[in-house]
Amino acid sequence: MPLTPKRLLGFAFASADLLIEVSARGQISIALGAGEALAGSADRALEGAQLADFVAAEDRQLVSVLLDGLEEGRRAGPVVVRLHSQSGENDRAASLSAFRLPGNGGATSCVLSRASAPRAPGPHGLHDRATFETAAVALLAHAHERGLDIELAMIELAGFEAVAAQAGEPEASDMRARLAAVMRAESYAGASVAQLGEDRFALLREEGESAQDLSRRVHRLLALRADQDVRPVIQALGAGADMPADQMLKAIRYAVDLFLRDGRHWSPPSTLGEAFQLSVAQTLARVGALGRRVEAKDFALFYQPVVSLDGPPQLHHHEALIRFGDQGAPFPMIRMAEEMDLVCALDAAVVDKALEKLARTPGLTLAVNMSGRSVSKDAFVSQIKSRIASYPELRGRLMFELTESAAVADLDAADRRLQTLRALGCDICLDDFGAGASSLAYLQRLHVDVVKIDGAFIRELEHDSRGAAFIGQLARMCGEMKIATLAEMVETQLIEDVVRKAGVQMAQGWLYGAAQKEPALVPALQSSPPPTAAPARRRGAVDSWG
DSSP, X not given: OOOOHHHHHHHTTOOOSEEEEEOTTXXXXXXXXXXXXXXXXXXHHHTTSBGXXXXXXXXXXXXXXXXXXXXXXXXXXXEXXXXXXXXXXXXXXXXXXXXXXXXXXXXXXXXXXXXXXXXXXXXXXXXXXHHHHHHHHHHHHHHHHTTOOEEEEEEEOTTHHHHHHHHOTTHHHHHHHHHHHHHHHHXXXXXXXXXXXXXXXEEEEESSSOHHHHHHHHHHHHTOOTTOOOOOEEEEEEOOSOOOXXXXXXXXXXXXXXXXXXXXXXXXXXXXXXXXXXXHHHHHHHHHHHHHHHHTTOXXXXXXXXXXXXXXXXXXXXXXXXXXXXOXXXXXXXXXXXXXXXXXXXXXXXXXXXXXXHHHSTTOOEEEEEOHHHHTOHHHHHHHHHHHHTOGGGTXXXXXXXXXXXXXXXXXXXXXXXXXXXXXXXXXXXXXXXXXXXXXXXXXXXXXXXXXXXXXXHHGGGTOHHHHHHHHHHHHHHHHTTOEEEEOOOOSHHHHHHHHHHXXXXXXXXXXXXXXXXXXXXXXXXXXXXXXXXXXXXXXXXXXXX
C-alpha cells in the first residue's frame, strides 16, 4: 500500500521503533520499522494481520478501548502494553500511541517504542490506594521531566457496581474488565489508575481535555445498555509546579481523602500544590488537637489477655492498648505523634493511666507500648522512673513493649535506658519481632526479657510448615539467651498447638479474648481460678511479677 501524504502526516508526530496503520476493522495495513524486535515478525509479515494478534491477551481489551475512544483529529496514549510472543517470551512490551487523521477512512496511525513490561498491581491491572499513591509520585516526576502537564482526576461512577451485580455472571465480570480497560486507556502510560472503592477511581492523565468531554467518552466506551444509566462524574486538579516527592505524596493523600469522604460533592483544590498547603494546615490542626488530648489524657486503655502456655492456658498479664474515642485503629494517631514529636508525652500519659489502673486493681499486671523514639531520650526514662517511684507497691506489675514503629538509632544508649527500667522491676518485651529489618540487631544489642513474635508469622502456621520450624528455632535461640517468647494473633486451637510444640511460652490473640474496656477473665480461661497475685516470672529476670 503506497505511503500517501496523508499517511506520512499521520506518522509525522512520532519518533518510534515501529510505525503501523490500523484499519477500522483492526487490520494492520502498513508496518515500518523494527517489527522483528518488537512483534517478533518482519514488517511486511505484519501487514494484513490483526493488531490484536500481536498484543498479549491481558492487554487486548485495553488496546481495543484505546482505539475505540479515538475521535478524528485526536491522539491517544501512550500506554504500555505487553506484546504476544510466539517464542514464549514474557518481557516484551511497547509504549503505544495512536492518532486518527480526518478523512483517512477511519484508519489509525500508531507508533510503538520499546518499553519495560508493566506490572499489574491488582485485578485488571488497577492499583489499590496504597500502591497508586506511591506510583503516582514517581509517574508525576517522570512526566515533569518530559515537560508534560499532568492532572489528578477523580471519577465516580455511582451505580455501576449495582448494575453489574444485577447483570449476573459472566456479564458482570465482563463489565468490570471493560471498565478497568477504559480507565487504564485514559490514564498516563495506561498504568496510573486506582480503584478506591465501589464505583470510585483515581487516575493521572495529561491536561487539556475538559472533564465533561472525558465523562462523555468514558460513558460511551462502557457500552452500557440504555436502561443501565451510569453517568461518570469527573473532577480534576492539576499537578502544578514540580514538588519534592514527600510533599507530592502528602498532597495526593489529602486529595484522595477528600474524594473518598465527599465523592461527587467534593470541591477539589485547583492544584496539588494547593492540596499540599491544605494538608499541612490540616496536619497542624490535628497535631494541636492530639496534643490537647494527650495533655488531658483524653483516650482510653483497652486490655487484651496474655496467657502462659506452661500447662493449660493461664492468665499471665494484660496488654494495655490505646484507643482514641470512636476511631478505628490507633496507628495513624500514634504515627502522627511520632512524626510530630508528641509520642514521648503520649507514652508517658499511657504509663500514668496504667499505673492508676494497677493501683485500683490488685493482682493485675499490665504491659504498655513504648516507641523507639521514647526510649531514645534520657528525659523520657527519667520521667517514667519518677512516676514509677510514686507507686512502690506496684513493683514488678508493669511491663514495657518496645515497638519498631520508629527506629532506634543508638542501640547501646537505648539499652542503658532499658536497664534503668528493668532495675525498677519492669520487664522489657521486644514487640513485633520479625516484622522489621532491625529485629535481629535489636535482639543482639538490647537486653530484653520477652520477644513477641509478629502475628504475620503466627497467622500462617496453619498452612506453613516452614513457619513452624522458624518459630521453633527462634524459641530455642531465645531460650539459650534466657529470653521468653510470646506469640501474638493466636486465633485457633491448631495454632496454639503449633506454638506450644515449638516451645513458645506465652500467647495472645482472639482465642483467649479480644481487647476489652476492663481487664477480665475470658470464657476460654474461666475454668481456671482468677490469680490472687500476678504469676511468677520466668527464671533469669531482674525481679518477680507481684
